[in-house]
Amino acid sequence: MIDINKLKSRQALNLIVDYEGKNPYLKKIKRDYIKTKRNVLTETQIRYIVEYFDKEPELINKVVRISPLLGEDLQKQHDLNFIPEKILIEFMLADTEKSFHIVGKLSTKQESKMYWLPKSLVFDDPYFNIIDVDVDFTKYDEIFAKKGWNILPHQKEGVKFLLTRNGCILADDMGLGKTAISIMAALESGAERILIVCPSSVKTNWEREINMFDDQTYIVEGRKWGRSKFTIINYDILKNFHTVGNGKTDPDEPVIELSREMVNSRFDLVIIDEAHNLKNKNSNRGEIMSELCVKYGIEKVWLLTGTPVANRPMDFYNLLKLIKSPLTDNWKYYVKRYCEGREITKTLKNGRKKKIWLTNGASNLDELSIKTRNLILRRLKTEVLDMPEKTVTNVYHKLSDRSLKEYHNLWEEYLLERKKAKKRGSVEREMVELGLLRKFIAMEAIPQTIEMARNAIEQGDKVVIFASFTDELKELEEEFGNECVVHYGGMSITDKQYSVDAFQNNPKIKVFIGNMISASVGITLTSGNTTIFNSFSWVPGINDQAEDRTWRLGQKNNCKIFYQLFLDTVSVKMLNTLNNKKDIINAIIGDKNDKEVLELVMDLVLDEEND
Numbered sequence: 001m002i003d004i005n006k007l008k009s010r011q012a013l014n015l016i017v018d019y020e021g022k023n024p025y026l027k028k029i030k031r032d033y034i035k036t037k038r039n040v041l042t043e044t045q046i047r048y049i050v051e052y053f054d055k056e057p058e059l060i061n062k063v064v065r066i067s068p069l070l071g072e073d074l075q076k077q078h079d080l081n082f083i084p085e086k087i088l089i090e091f092m093l094a095d096t097e098k099s100f101h102i103v104g105k106l107s108t109k110q111e112s113k114m115y116w117l118p119k120s121l122v123f124d125d126p127y128f129n130i131i132d133v134d135v136d137f138t139k140y141d142e143i144f145a146k147k148g149w150n151i152l153p154h155q156k157e158g159v160k161f162l163l164t165r166n167g168c169i170l171a172d173d174m175g176l177g178k179t180a181i182s183i184m185a186a187l188e189s190g191a192e193r194i195l196i197v198c199p200s201s202v203k204t205n206w207e208r209e210i211n212m213f214d215d216q217t218y219i220v221e222g223r224k225w226g227r228s229k230f231t232i233i234n235y236d237i238l239k240n241f242h243t244v245g246n247g248k249t250d251p252d253e254p255v256i257e258l259s260r261e262m263v264n265s266r267f268d269l270v271i272i273d274e275a276h277n278l279k280n281k282n283s284n285r286g287e288i289m290s291e292l293c294v295k296y297g298i299e300k301v302w303l304l305t306g307t308p309v310a311n312r313p314m315d316f317y318n319l320l321k322l323i324k325s326p327l328t329d330n331w332k333y334y335v336k337r338y339c340e341g342r343e344i345t346k347t348l349k350n351g352r353k354k355k356i357w358l359t360n361g362a363s364n365l366d367e368l369s370i371k372t373r374n375l376i377l378r379r380l381k382t383e384v385l386d387m388p389e390k391t392v393t394n395v396y397h398k399l400s401d402r403s404l405k406e407y408h409n410l411w412e413e414y415l416l417e418r419k420k421a422k423k424r425g426s427v428e429r430e431m432v433e434l435g436l437l438r439k440f441i442a443m444e445a446i447p448q449t450i451e452m453a454r455n456a457i458e459q460g461d462k463v464v465i466f467a468s469f470t471d472e473l474k475e476l477e478e479e480f481g482n483e484c485v486v487h488y489g490g491m492s493i494t495d496k497q498y499s500v501d502a503f504q505n506n507p508k509i510k511v512f513i514g515n516m517i518s519a520s521v522g523i524t525l526t527s528g529n530t531t532i533f534n535s536f537s538w539v540p541g542i543n544d545q546a547e548d549r550t551w552r553l554g555q556k557n558n559c560k561i562f563y564q565l566f567l568d569t570v571s572v573k574m575l576n577t578l579n580n581k582k583d584i585i586n587a588i589i590g591d592k593n594d595k596e597v598l599e600l601v602m603d604l605v606l607d608e609e610n611d
Contacts, residue, residue: 009041012049022057023093024103025114048094057091057103060126064089067121074106074115082107087115089126097367100126120366125374133160135188143212149553152177154384159185161377167301167323169275171378174306174545175524175552176385179209182271182304187213189300191269192229195262197289198273200234201487202522204497206273207232225261235277235285238262244287263296272322274521275303276541281318293322306548307541308376313338313368314359325375327368335359338368381551390551392561394575397448399566407569410436437570442472442535445564449534450479452562457483457510462503462528464512466519466546468535476513476534484511487519503527520546529557534564540578 016030029045041049063086066074071083084106093114094101100117137151137159144151155177158170162185172178186194196206203219210217216229223240233241241261270293272278278286293301301323309316314335321328328334335341340361345353381387399407453463467473470488477486485499496518503512504527512525516537528550536543551559565571 009046012041012046015049015053019053021053023052023055025093025101026052052094055094057093060089060092060102062089062124062126063087064122064124064126066117066123070118070121078106078113080106087117092126098370102126119370128374133163133188135159135163135184137184140184140213146212147554152384154379155181155184158377158379159188162302163188165302165375166299167325167375169303169305169308169319169323169376171305171308171376173378173380174548175381175555176379177553178304178306179206179273182302183210183213185302186230186269186271189269191300193227193265193267193269194230195265195267195270196230196232196273197238197270198232198234199277199521200236200493201496201518202273203232203234204493205522227265231265231267233262238285238288242288242292244284244291262292267298269300269302270298271302271304273304275305275319275322276307276309276315278318278322279315281321286318289322290318294324306545308378309541312360313362313365316368316372320372320375323375325372327371338362338364381548385553387551388555388558390547390559390561392547392563394563394565395448395452396565396567397445399444399569403444404568407437407440410440438535438574439469439471441566441569441571442467442469443475444566445534446472446475446479448564449476449532452532453480453511453530456530456560461530462510462512464503464514464525464528464531464550466514466516466531466533466536468516468537472534473513473515480511480513483509484513485509486513487523488515489518491518500525514546514549516542516546520549523549524552524554525549526552526554526556529555530560530562532562532564536563536574536578538574538577543578 013033016026016033019026019030021027026049029041029049065086066084068083068085071085074080074087075083087102088105089100089102090105090112091103092100093103099119100122102115102117103112104115105112135156137156140151154172158172158178158181162168162170162182170178170181172181196210198206207217207219210230210232214229218226218228218231220226220231220233220237220241222237225241239259241259242263243258243260270289272289278289280286281290292298303319303323305319308319317328317331317334332341335357339359340363341357341359343355343357346356347353449465453465456463465476467476473486473488477484485502487496487499491499499512500523502509503525512519512528514520516535520537520542531547531550533543533546537546547561551561563575565575
């Protein structure tokens, strides 16, 4: 029986004997082999030889910052009298999945040596050459003063981050001023034709913000195209101004008339707000923006989102594709490496078999975080601002015996109603029943929400209430009457903006009732400091964004967030699922501490001195 390991070792030794390159580590292996004739190599050495035999060291000559934990480790390894905070990378010998293998110096007095550096503990991208951006921020002081603000250090850093990258993601926490940052960066970039893509509910807000800096704006509505220096369009009408592909969906049908207004406008910068709306690359809006940004080669694409990963790594793929990340060059590799992707054969209703990919998993998240670090800038409010506190409380209730019985009988009652209505066809029980249970719980929560809101109002607070269902929203609106405003998808942009302004500025308006999707993004509700979720979303990012409508720049008071839950029901199961999703998201966007990452990476790091 053939020993594969011995065969690989022999192949690697044959290569190393003929090695004439400049990589000092490969030269060391060759020297040791010639001296000792030891013909056994480690798995790591074999992999290194095969991968880097034909690759010469790359000149880098750049100083990068390193983690204090890595500094302490290097101090112990090399018996230094100081803890290194930086390292000069002179040459890159190998760039592996988890580590950089380099020749460099820890101080100017030291000789050059080889080092293995875990990527997760290197704070700067050794390949990225930072452009020296000199921005005169004083010209914006008067604009910010009108709001009663100053330009904050994190905002200046954000402007420079955008200016030094053609494709990137500004993933700051909600409420840190991503809109103002991107507008200043757009003006400083020298772009002449700027497209803003955003949800319909925040088009007016974008226009207002831009008009504080520049009056050249145009909001695209319906099917009427127009353009200015800043052109603002919402996701829902993108299809009116760009036809995907060649407009031919069936080979036997004629080609339909193409819409190419966005392409023909030759935008040199696209800013995509709430960019997580494009996580599905196969959606119409996803395909349109992919063609516009990638196929037609718009030079600069900046994505703004507080939740770059909504649920799982696959959500991240299309965002990386839009900014032309090399990670998306091979879709199959990405899904296998980061999504536990696997191909299965599915039998269709007609008996035919079809191969499909399952991509709902999550794997190698630390590596994904490392490889996208230079493309994303994410700051949390707690890191950069002296913000008031935000407390999140889960409020638990019990269903009455009668309500509990109704809860468990929902599915049977639904089938009976279908039979009475003589509806045909099968239904997906899991999906339908889940919707029924969620709505039932939402309606049951209304009395508790009303009581909590009334108590908060008596204490002088204004209250934000989030709801998922129309009946739920309407019942809450009836309860609070003239004391409240509502915000939901079917309203006009003008009416939505009126609701926000009235809540913010009218002391008689005590309650803002918002639909989870419509009101969770792009609006500021800092007049309120109590938020009650009468119901909540399956997507962690939507809940997080909704929480932070009150907890953002301009908030002066501590914010209280309440989630309504009923024991032994779907609401508690939802909360547990959301917590698991958050763990995945945090791993991707890098919320682990240095020690955790070091433990994950060090077992894959080769130390040539102990080989």
